[in-house]
Each structure stands twice: as structure tokens, then as C-alpha cells.
Amino acid sequence: MAEMKNLENWKDMPIPAPRDDEYQDIAWGLKKCAAGQKFEPFLINRAKVGEMDVKVDMHYCGICHTDVHIGLNHLGGSMYPMVPGHELAGVVTEVGAKVTKVKVGDKVGIGCLCDACMDCGACKCGDEQYCEKGGWCHIYNDTKKYGHIGGNPDTQTFGGYSGSHVLHEHFIIKMPENLPLEQAAPLLCAGITMYDPMKHWGATKGDKKMCIGIIGVGGLGTMGIKMAAAMGHRVVAISQSPTKEAMAKEKGATAFVVSTDAASMKAEEAKCDLILNTVAAPHQAAHYLSLLAQGGTLVQLGVFAEPHQISQMPLIVQRKAVAGSLIGGIANTEEMLEFCSKHNILPDCQTVEANQIDWVWEQLSTSNKDGLRYVIDIKKSRENKDFTV
Amino acid sequence: MAEMKNLENWKDMPIPAPRDDEYQDIAWGLKKCAAGQKFEPFLINRAKVGEMDVKVDMHYCGICHTDVHIGLNHLGGSMYPMVPGHELAGVVTEVGAKVTKVKVGDKVGIGCLCDACMDCGACKCGDEQYCEKGGWCHIYNDTKKYGHIGGNPDTQTFGGYSGSHVLHEHFIIKMPENLPLEQAAPLLCAGITMYDPMKHWGATKGDKKMCIGIIGVGGLGTMGIKMAAAMGHRVVAISQSPTKEAMAKEKGATAFVVSTDAASMKAEEAKCDLILNTVAAPHQAAHYLSLLAQGGTLVQLGVFAEPHQISQMPLIVQRKAVAGSLIGGIANTEEMLEFCSKHNILPDCQTVEANQIDWVWEQLSTSNKDGLRYVIDIKKSRENKDFTV
Numbered sequence: 179m180a181e182m183k184n185l186e187n188w189k190d191m192p193i194p195a196p197r198d199d200e201y202q203d204i205a206w207g208l209k210k211c212a213a214g215q216k217f218e219p220f221l222i223n224r225a226k227v228g229e230m231d232v233k234v235d236m237h238y239c240g241i242c243h244t245d246v247h248i249g250l251n252h253l254g255g256s257m258y259p260m261v262p263g264h265e266l267a268g269v270v271t272e273v274g275a276k277v278t279k280v281k282v283g284d285k286v287g288i289g290c291l292c293d294a295c296m297d298c299g300a301c302k303c304g305d306e307q308y309c310e311k312g313g314w315c316h317i318y319n320d321t322k323k324y325g326h327i328g329g330n331p332d333t334q335t336f337g338g339y340s341g342s343h344v345l346h347e348h349f350i351i352k353m354p355e356n357l358p359l360e361q362a363a364p365l366l367c368a369g370i371t372m373y374d375p376m377k378h379w380g381a382t383k384g385d386k387k388m389c390i391g392i393i394g395v396g397g398l399g400t401m402g403i404k405m406a407a408a409m410g411h412r413v414v415a416i417s418q419s420p421t422k423e424a425m426a427k428e429k430g431a432t433a434f435v436v437s438t439d440a441a442s443m444k445a446e447e448a449k450c451d452l453i454l455n456t457v458a459a460p461h462q463a464a465h466y467l468s469l470l471a472q473g474g475t476l477v478q479l480g481v482f483a484e485p486h487q488i489s490q491m492p493l494i495v496q497r498k499a500v501a502g503s504l505i506g507g508i509a510n511t512e513e514m515l516e517f518c519s520k521h522n523i524l525p526d527c528q529t530v531e532a533n534q535i536d537w538v539w540e541q542l543s544t545s546n547k548d549g550l551r552y553v554i555d556i557k558k559s560r561e562n563k564d565f566t567v
Numbered sequence: 568m569a570e571m572k573n574l575e576n577w578k579d580m581p582i583p584a585p586r587d588d589e590y591q592d593i594a595w596g597l598k599k600c601a602a603g604q605k606f607e608p609f610l611i612n613r614a615k616v617g618e619m620d621v622k623v624d625m626h627y628c629g630i631c632h633t634d635v636h637i638g639l640n641h642l643g644g645s646m647y648p649m650v651p652g653h654e655l656a657g658v659v660t661e662v663g664a665k666v667t668k669v670k671v672g673d674k675v676g677i678g679c680l681c682d683a684c685m686d687c688g689a690c691k692c693g694d695e696q697y698c699e700k701g702g703w704c705h706i707y708n709d710t711k712k713y714g715h716i717g718g719n720p721d722t723q724t725f726g727g728y729s730g731s732h733v734l735h736e737h738f739i740i741k742m743p744e745n746l747p748l749e750q751a752a753p754l755l756c757a758g759i760t761m762y763d764p765m766k767h768w769g770a771t772k773g774d775k776k777m778c779i780g781i782i783g784v785g786g787l788g789t790m791g792i793k794m795a796a797a798m799g800h801r802v803v804a805i806s807q808s809p810t811k812e813a814m815a816k817e818k819g820a821t822a823f824v825v826s827t828d829a830a831s832m833k834a835e836e837a838k839c840d841l842i843l844n845t846v847a848a849p850h851q852a853a854h855y856l857s858l859l860a861q862g863g864t865l866v867q868l869g870v871f872a873e874p875h876q877i878s879q880m881p882l883i884v885q886r887k888a889v890a891g892s893l894i895g896g897i898a899n900t901e902e903m904l905e906f907c908s909k910h911n912i913l914p915d916c917q918t919v920e921a922n923q924i925d926w927v928w929e930q931l932s933t934s935n936k937d938g939l940r941y942v943i944d945i946k947k948s949r950e951n952k953d954f955t956v
Binding site: 299300305308310313378448463464471472473475478479480481482483484485486487488489490491492493494495496497498499500501502503504 | 688689694697699702767837852853860861862864867868869870871872873874875876877878879880881882883884885886887888889890891892893
């Protein structure tokens, strides 16, 4: 698979023996940060169900490009063993005594957000991902900082490349009945990452047809194209690769811009009210400012650390803005799933098994030429006795 | 006065003889871009009043820091002879046959905006400064590109360091009766530059008390502090100079941050919903992002060309934005004047005569330690026979 390179700055957090308030279940993860490290099956501990908790039997888990960044320690400080996965879809098998949100047998999802303070201004208005107390708690590679996750409080969080999960009902996402679980899973990250900024910057109000630019025609980008088109907006797909035009238009793009071609850029100059930039590789955001209409906003979505060179005069003379956005809160995630259900918007998925994760990460590290989201079939993976414990 | 340094890239546009549809009047300006150039009195041509036009007898004209940037050719391409001045206040002395907006004897103002297409989306919604057809027409150092300004169409626009002006009624700003003209003049640039972004980013709705940061405690900054305080918001003044704390608080700031002091910055971390940055000298905008609360916007207002180094992760993790804003439209300028009239907000002004402009520009080029706006008394200047023609 894609090689681990940042081998110095990582945390070794071995899994302790399960406590009385924990059970063990299968997971597929990375045991340490080392050259040649590959995915392995091993047992992790999950909390037994508390009075506010919901237990989910995992059916599918999407593989996101962010998993690769965090799993390969690109940003430094990753914790191992690591079990990635923040696009979880399954069925409720047990609920705590005080749970009212879901019941046994319900189809549900879990996304990036597994905990937050639930008390600050951001949490109270449904933006738990921007929790002001100490930031959100990510479903993997994070500490149990807010106390709503049961079991041993000193262990790291483990994600969805695993057999089951147990969380406070607030972070369990209700799934519309007609959404197939394997295709709904990627919506929990890719879908909400595109939907939430569209909602925040006015695209879901329905009172105004906008022109929305989407930079990058990969897994996130194609999802954004489908959503923006379903909202009735004009959609401009923007990519370095002319080869992606046909796919972008097939997904719903009205126009296609080759970002390295001056004439192609000029043709869509000052057209976009909102641009969602999905690029997670080195680039200069200022390159796209000319595509923004007066008053428009360029929203950066990708994990990418180096600074952009941004001059203020182009922002001033047409009141433009450069902003960022991070997934979305629980309520908006449920709203997004309803929207996708209503408009029959589903990602283009390829189902894989756990023993193919290394291969998928290699694909995501090079180029996602087909705009596919890869989804692990957890049930089927469990049946492969050569790759379980 | 402050020295001209960029002596190569400028346009020589001598003033032709007046046409039949023009009259001549006194102005004080810069005849060319040359070392040692100082302000001189000379005659310029103004259009005679057409059916939609209003003639204004100039009483006062504010001196803005931007005048210095454009007058000294800091950005290149300036046109000479130049008559600066975009904070004009006077009295109507003649109106065209079809004028309905004002009448002879009315107190009026003219700001930066002297023309726009009046037909695009931005113009129609009152944001003429963002005219989408070809940008706004600036009251000086611009071409008569939209045809609403009469007289010789091939001559440059001349600003308010002059005896009178004639413009289409749309660009004539109604002045509340109780505002003293000499103090109202600077509101037409400094006032609207601060008010318009406050309105755009929600500070004038009255439904929510915000925390507003103001970077730079000069002429613009003190104006912003007074307005934000009058709106009932918590105001954080931010400056490199600890010596400005007393003045900032006297103008209405609740808190004061010394931007070069880490502990002072930390004390206001994540507090500001909106920050208006008035700094027009080299700086790094990213330095102030830590002061923004979740969802906050940093708005750049100053003329300053070099790029900022901005990383996207701080924007993403708390949905922050970096934007720009340029003065404001005619309707919002009139609203701002009403607001200032109601709340008795006036800039701290020092009145000067035309023969002191060189000295004022020198003050503005170094440090505006008192947060003063300088205003030329045009009537008095005309009486000085040693400095007229």
C-alpha cells in the first residue's frame, strides 16, 4: 500500500486488556507507524451499552482519502494501533434504558463526529464539529475527551473498519429507510462535507438559483456536483484533467473548466457565487479567485497544511472571501441524508473486503480517476477466516 | 510633503481648454509625477448641469490616507494632473430639469463613487462600488467610463480638493440636517468603509450583540470603534502600539489588544465574531485569525498589494473566513449618515486650508497617532489669494 514516511512523530498506545465494562470485537487496522506496515485484523475493546448508548452492528464502512492522510501520519502525531473509518453504516442491535432516538433494528449511520461537549454555542446550534470547548472528538485517532464514550477513558478512539460500535445516542445518525446502507456510508463524510457548506452559504434555501463551482472531480467532487445539480443550481466542475469532463457532465455539471488552461478559466470568469474546493494536494487557492462572482466565497475543504499566497486587493474590490469548512453537525447530516434519499443521490461505490484496504489506499494516494468511493463490506470481511482473528 | 518615488509608471493627461458644455473652477492638485512635486492651485473643467445633474458648491473636503497612496503613485498608473479628494461636503446650487432627489440649498455629500453602470446585479442591489460591468468609477484618477458624467468624455475625473462638482443625482448623497458639514465629510469614505462591512456581516440587525475587533486605531479605526460601540457590540481594539489604548477606550473600545504581545493576543483568543482590519501597511493577516471566534470573518479594508500567507487548516477547523470590503453603495452611505446623525457619531477632525495639504500628507505617511481626520475648508482656502488662481 501507500508507504508510511513520517516515522518519527507518532504515539504508541497499545490496547490494554478489556475492562469489565468493555467487550472485544474484530477490527482491521495499522498496528504501528513503520515502513512496510500493512493492514491486519486484531481485537479492540468497545464499551458495553450504557443507559444513553446505542450499539451498532457494522454492515459497511467507507474508505475516505482522509483515512490515508491520518493513517500514514501525514500530519504527524497519529496514534497506533489505529483503526480508521468515519463512514459507518449498520443496524441497531441494543439500546440503553434512556435511549429514545432509535430502536433495535433501525438502520443507522455514524460519521466523523463521535463526541463533543454538547454545551457550547456551536454544539447547541447543531455545529458540534466546531465544538468551542476543545474541538470535536473524531471517531478514530482521538482521545475520549468529553466523557460520553464509555469503557476505558485512557484509550484512543477506534473507527469503522471494525465489527461494531457503541456511542451516545446523540451521535447516532438516523438513516432514511430507502437508502442502501453500502451507498449511504460514504455520505456520512463525503456527503456532509459538501452539503454543509452549501447550506451555510445559502444554496439549500431554494429561493435563488446560484452558480456553484466544484474544484476536483474525485469522490467528494462528484458528490458535490450531484447535490448542487439536484438543488437546481448551475454547476461548474473544475479540474486539472481535461479527461474528467465527460464524467463531470454525466454527474450533472453544466460547464467544465480545465484549471491549467487560461482560455477555459476565462470562459467562466466571475460566474461562481460559491466554489467548494475539494483539492487535498498542494495548490494555490488564489488561482481560483477569478472564477468567483462579486460577493462570492471560495471554501477550502481538503486536509492540506502549506500556506496559500493570497493578496487582499482581489478580495476587496469585489467583496470576495476565502473560507474553510469541516464536515457538518448531526442535525445537518440527517437533513443531508433525507435530501439524498428524496433526490436519489448516491455515491458511485465499489465494495471491497478488508483484505483489499491496502490496495484501496494505494488507489486514493495516486489518482481517483473514476470518482469512486470505496466501501468495506464488513459482514463479508468477517467471513474470510484468513483475515480475521 | 511625502516624496514621490515611483516616477516611471504614470500617465500625463494635460487639461484641455474648456468646451462649451464645461465651466472652469479652482482646484488644488498635483501637476505631474516628479520628485519634489507639491500641491498647487490650478483651474479644472467641470460639466455644466445636465437634466439629471446636481451642482454642488464645495464647503469641505476630507483628506484620506488613500489619497496619499494614489497621489504618490504607490500602485502605479496614476494620472496627472490629479485633484484628489473623495470626502466632499457642500450645498446644492443648481439642479437639472429632471432632478427629484435634492433641491437648491440642500446639504449634500459626494463620496468615492461618482459613476457606475446602474444596470448590473450589484448596482441594482445598491452595491454600485462592486459594479460588475467594469468596476466603479472613482471620483478622481479614473476615466469617465459610464457616460453619466458630463463634459469632455476624454478627460480624467477630478476629486474634491476643488471649488465645486457636478454629478448625476444618483451619486449625490443626502445629508441629515443636523450633521456639521466639516465633520460629515470624512464619513463619506472612512464612515462607510467601516459601516458597510458591519452591515454586510450582520452587525446592524440589532438582533444579536456581537464582539467586533478593529485592527488599527487611526482615522478609520476610531470611526469603526465609535460605530460598533453605538450598535451595542463589545469592541476589541487591536494595535501594535500600546500607547493607543487610552484613546481606543475613550472612543468606545471595551478591550485593547497589543498585537505584538502574545499574552495580550491570548487574552482575546477566539472572541471576535468579526474583525475589520484597517491596516494599509505590510502585515500578515493570518496573525489575527486566532482572535476570531468560531464562524468569524476577518475583513481586509486597506490598500496593500503584497500577498498574505494563509493556511487553510485554521479556516477549516472553525469555519473562519478572510474577506475584503470596499467602501459602500449610495443607499448604505445615506443609511450610515442617518445612523451617525442619530447616535451623534462624528470623526475627530482638524480643519486645514489648501496650502497645508502637503503637511497633512506628511502626517498621514508617517503615523496618525491621534486618529484624526483632516478636512480642507474650501471656502476659507478660496479666500487665500496667495494660493488660488
